[in-house]
Amino acid sequence: MTIRIKNISFSYPDGSRALHNLSLTIETGECVAITGHNGSGKTTLVKHLNGLLKPDNGDVLVNDSNTKACKTGQLARQVALLFQNPDDQICKQTVRDEIAFGPKNLGFEKDKINLLVEVSLALFDLVQYKNHNPHDLGYSERKRTAMASIVAMDSPVLIFDEPTAGLDHLEIELLLKVFEKLQRENKTIIVISHDVDFIAENMDRTITLANGEKIFDGPVRNLFQDDSLLARCGLLAPQMVQLSKSxxxxxxxxxxxxxxxLVQD
Amino acid sequence: MPVIDITQLSYCYRENNPPVLQDVSLQIYSGQFVGIAGANNSGKSTLCYAMSGVVPHLFHGKFSGNVKINGISTLEHTVSDISNQVGLVLQKPDNQISGMRFTVFEEVALGLENRGFERETIRKRVSEMLNLMELSSHAERSPFHLSGGQQQRLALASVLAVDPPVLILDEPTTFLDPSGAFHLFSILQKLQKEGKTIIITEQRTDLLAAFTERVIVLQEGRVRKDGSPQNVLTTPDIETAGIGRTRYTKTAELAKKNSLWQTDHALPATLNETIAGLRIRKNTDDYKN
Incomplete structure (x- = not known):
C-alpha cells in the first residue's frame, strides 16, 4: 500500500492557500509523524490521503489509484482517518454502535464486524462503556471511542490527528500498545502531532510543513537536532535532545x- | 491566612453517583504557583470549579465540606463576587468565549463593561492585556476566527482584564503547540512574580517541574501527594495515578543503575537538576577518541 503524492496544490474556497507543490511517498508499514505550526497544512494534507479533499493541481495515488478517480467510500477501505476532535466524528448512540459503524459501512460480514468491534473495545479499555452513549462520557473516553472506531475499520493505512492531546500517561501507554500491534500487522501509521517527546521515542520519520510547503522529510533525529528548523515550525526540542545538547x-x-x-564508555 | 482554604470537601454531580472529590483538604497561599496533576477523571476540573464557586453554584450536585476564598465561604458568595477574586480559564476556550461580542477587543472588554468601568479605563486595560498576550494585531478580528492557541490566550486575557488576584487554569495547553505551551507558562510565571496566585492543572510534567513550586496529585478524587515538584514528580507510584514522570527522571534512574549518578543527588524532574546530578563527561571533545 504505497501512497504517492505528486506536486499537489490546494486552496480553500475562500482563496486561502493550504498546500503548495507538495510531493512525498509513504511506503507500506512506515511510521510517519507530520509536524508543523497550527495552520501549516497538516490536516489539509491528510484529508487528501483518504479523498475527503482532492488536489487543485497534482495527483494523489493510493495503491496506484488516483484519488480523483475514486469514490471516498472506496478510499476509506484503504485509509482510515481519526479527526483531532472526537466530537467531529462520533454519530451513534452507543460506544459499540459507534465502533461498528465503520466496518458496517465497508460491507464486512457480521462475524467479522463483531470480532473487530470486540478487539477494538478491549484494545482501548472501553468494554465497560460499550452500552453507554458516547456523548455521556468524558473527553478521554470519547477520544478512545473515536480511535477504536478507526482501528476497527482494519484499513492498511491509519491516520491519527493529535492522538495524545488530552490523554493521560496511562492512556498514552495504551495507545502505544495499539501502535505496536498495528506495526506487527504491517499497517502504515501516520500521526499528526505536537508531542515531540512522543514522536522522538515512537516515530521513525517526520514530514514537516510550513505555510503549506514541505520543509523537512527525514529521520526524526535530524529534525530535532536542527534548532532553526524547529523554530520555523513552532516546536521545541524533546527533553532527551535538550539533555544531549546540554x-x-x-x-x-x-x-x-x-x-x-551514548554516555557509557 | 490562605487565599484558598479547602476543608473536607466532597462532591458528586448527581445523587447516588460516585463522588468526584472525596475529603479534600488543602490550603493555597498568596503568590504560590501550584500545579494539579492526575489522570483523566481524577477530579482536577471539579476541584478547579470548586475553587472558583462554579461548584456548587452552577452545578447543583451533592456538596459537603467548605471552600473559603480569603476567609469567606464560597457558599456565601455569588459566582460574580467570586470572579473578582478568582479568574477561571476553562480547558476548551470555545466554551469560554462569550459569543456576545464581534471582535477580540470587545470580548476582552466585556468583563470590565459589566463591572461598570469608565470607557477610557476599559480601552487602556484591554490594550494592555492584548499586548501582554500578543494579540494586539488580532484586536479587530472575530474571536471565532482565531486559532486554538490564540483563543486560549484570548480567554486568559479576558479573565486577566478584571485583575483577579488568583488565576485558575484547567489544562490550558491541551490544544497548544510546544512553543505556545512554553510561552503560556512563561506568561504565568511573570504574573506570579507580579504577585498573582496561579493554580494550573496540566498533564505535561516537564512544564509543571520547570515552572511551578508545588504539585498536588489527585487520584480518584483524593489528594494523594502534595509537595515540591522534585519530590512529588519523581516518585514511581505517580505513574499508577496516570501521571508520566519526565524523561529526565527516567534517565537519572537508568544512570543510577549504571553508576552514572551522584549518590548524594535526589532524582531530578528538570533538565538542570539532571545535568547537576549526572556523573558523565560534559564536553564534546571528551567523546572524540
Missing part, C-alpha cells in the same frame, strides 16, 4: 536508554 553529546539521544548507551 551534555554536549556528539549526537542527540531520542530516549533515556539511548542517552545512557
Amino acid at each position: 551534555c554536549k553529546l556528539p549526537s542527540a539521544a531520542l530516549s533515556p536508554q539511548e542517552f545512557i548507551s
Whole structure:
C-alpha cells in the first residue's frame, strides 16, 4: 500500500492557500509523524490521503489509484482517518454502535464486524462503556471511542490527528500498545502531532510543513537536532535532545536508554 | 491566612453517583504557583470549579465540606463576587468565549463593561492585556476566527482584564503547540512574580517541574501527594495515578543503575537538576577518541 503524492496544490474556497507543490511517498508499514505550526497544512494534507479533499493541481495515488478517480467510500477501505476532535466524528448512540459503524459501512460480514468491534473495545479499555452513549462520557473516553472506531475499520493505512492531546500517561501507554500491534500487522501509521517527546521515542520519520510547503522529510533525529528548523515550525526540542545538547553529546539521544548507551564508555 | 482554604470537601454531580472529590483538604497561599496533576477523571476540573464557586453554584450536585476564598465561604458568595477574586480559564476556550461580542477587543472588554468601568479605563486595560498576550494585531478580528492557541490566550486575557488576584487554569495547553505551551507558562510565571496566585492543572510534567513550586496529585478524587515538584514528580507510584514522570527522571534512574549518578543527588524532574546530578563527561571533545 504505497501512497504517492505528486506536486499537489490546494486552496480553500475562500482563496486561502493550504498546500503548495507538495510531493512525498509513504511506503507500506512506515511510521510517519507530520509536524508543523497550527495552520501549516497538516490536516489539509491528510484529508487528501483518504479523498475527503482532492488536489487543485497534482495527483494523489493510493495503491496506484488516483484519488480523483475514486469514490471516498472506496478510499476509506484503504485509509482510515481519526479527526483531532472526537466530537467531529462520533454519530451513534452507543460506544459499540459507534465502533461498528465503520466496518458496517465497508460491507464486512457480521462475524467479522463483531470480532473487530470486540478487539477494538478491549484494545482501548472501553468494554465497560460499550452500552453507554458516547456523548455521556468524558473527553478521554470519547477520544478512545473515536480511535477504536478507526482501528476497527482494519484499513492498511491509519491516520491519527493529535492522538495524545488530552490523554493521560496511562492512556498514552495504551495507545502505544495499539501502535505496536498495528506495526506487527504491517499497517502504515501516520500521526499528526505536537508531542515531540512522543514522536522522538515512537516515530521513525517526520514530514514537516510550513505555510503549506514541505520543509523537512527525514529521520526524526535530524529534525530535532536542527534548532532553526524547529523554530520555523513552532516546536521545541524533546527533553532527551535538550539533555544531549546540554551534555554536549556528539549526537542527540531520542530516549533515556539511548542517552545512557551514548554516555557509557 | 490562605487565599484558598479547602476543608473536607466532597462532591458528586448527581445523587447516588460516585463522588468526584472525596475529603479534600488543602490550603493555597498568596503568590504560590501550584500545579494539579492526575489522570483523566481524577477530579482536577471539579476541584478547579470548586475553587472558583462554579461548584456548587452552577452545578447543583451533592456538596459537603467548605471552600473559603480569603476567609469567606464560597457558599456565601455569588459566582460574580467570586470572579473578582478568582479568574477561571476553562480547558476548551470555545466554551469560554462569550459569543456576545464581534471582535477580540470587545470580548476582552466585556468583563470590565459589566463591572461598570469608565470607557477610557476599559480601552487602556484591554490594550494592555492584548499586548501582554500578543494579540494586539488580532484586536479587530472575530474571536471565532482565531486559532486554538490564540483563543486560549484570548480567554486568559479576558479573565486577566478584571485583575483577579488568583488565576485558575484547567489544562490550558491541551490544544497548544510546544512553543505556545512554553510561552503560556512563561506568561504565568511573570504574573506570579507580579504577585498573582496561579493554580494550573496540566498533564505535561516537564512544564509543571520547570515552572511551578508545588504539585498536588489527585487520584480518584483524593489528594494523594502534595509537595515540591522534585519530590512529588519523581516518585514511581505517580505513574499508577496516570501521571508520566519526565524523561529526565527516567534517565537519572537508568544512570543510577549504571553508576552514572551522584549518590548524594535526589532524582531530578528538570533538565538542570539532571545535568547537576549526572556523573558523565560534559564536553564534546571528551567523546572524540
